[in-house]
Amino acid sequence: MENQKIPINFWSEDDRPREKLLTKGKTALTDAELLAILINSGNRNESAVDLCRRILQDNGNSLPELARLSEKQLMTYKGIGEAKALSIVAALELGQRRRMREVTVSxxxxxxxxxxxxxxxxxxxxxxxxxxxxxxxxxxxxxxxxxxxxxxxxxxxxxxxxxxxxxxxxxxxxxxxxxxxxxxxxxxxxxxxxxxxxxxxxxxxxxxxxxxxxxxxxxxxxxxxxxxxxxxxxxxxxxxxxxxxxxxxx
Known part of the structure; x- marks a missing residue:
């Protein structure tokens, strides 16, 4: 029998990614929690945080490795449709572009x-x-x-x-x-x-x-x-x- 997931809205407020971001700031969130905010929901057996945690684990817990995945590769994960995959790809690309520009101006x-x-x-x-x-x-x-x-x-x-x-x-x-x-x-x-x-x-x-x-x-x-x-x-x-x-x- 598969483990039944506990929906995020049943978690304590301190553990919910959105509430945690509002009360503790962005640096208090793990990579998986930040990604979970992007995708908003998981799948039948995993919360958004659990799904994102698994995706990261499959990629060595490395954001650079995750950034190499195409939207089609991301969509092989149950619960990641095209919209969620594109959100992840876009967010990681924005982070890369910000880093590039910060270190080059003058x-x-x-x-x-x-x-x-x-x-x-x-x-x-x-x-x-x-x-x-x-x-x-x-x-x-x-x-x-x-x-x-x-x-x-x-x-x-x-x-x-x-x-x-x-x-x-x-x-x-x-x-x-x-x-x-x-x-x-x-x-x-x-x-x-x-x-x-x-x-x-x-x-x-x-x-x-x-x-x-x-x-x-x-x-x-x-x-x-x-x-x-x-x-x-x-x-x-x-x-x-x-x-x-x-x-x-x-």
Missing amino acids: QKITCSKDVFEMMQPRVGELSHEEFWVILLSNANRVRKIVKSRDMLIEERFNSQKVIDTLNISKGGMTGTVLDLRILFKLALEYQATAVILVHNHPSGKLKPSHADIQLTKKVVEAGKIMDIVILDHFIITEFDYFSFADNGLI
Whole structure:
């Protein structure tokens, strides 16, 4: 015989997610309780909290893992229809976008952790490898992020001091290739005095490959000719990073 669920409205007020949010604040709620507010109801055998707790457990109790699920994957859970699945996907995407914007507006890069916090939301959770560059001013300040070449062209006329993060190369699971001509063309167009290279390792391994090291050396030497300093090269994973400069490789 299946266990009969106890509806949330029969719980004590201190345990009900909505009431708990109102009386104790958002930080008092667990991830499962916050998700339960989004979906509002569970299924015949589980309350909204129990259902969300199970969904999280199936995904390692990790919100980044949960964010990788599509609405169709979420809908495989009994009690999660299209509307609830879309609510979860939208909420997690909003959280990701907020994080991306908070760490980039007029940010000055002062240490390697700054770069990790800026770029991890963009590449740390990708299933494919991407190569990015950060163009910097004399003060190492990032002024704007541009996600595509088309947007870059449109933004060119908006400011004489545009310092952007530019997605200039995209690869597959096994690697990516950086076009040095594009890199330095962009650096010259935006009068950048320094560059930071960034790419992700979907495998989660932080150790740079031989190809990573050789590419870095090649870019550094080309930068000397162009009088543009290559400050660092970062390998970003979901939870950590490797800095070539911190490890004496630049």
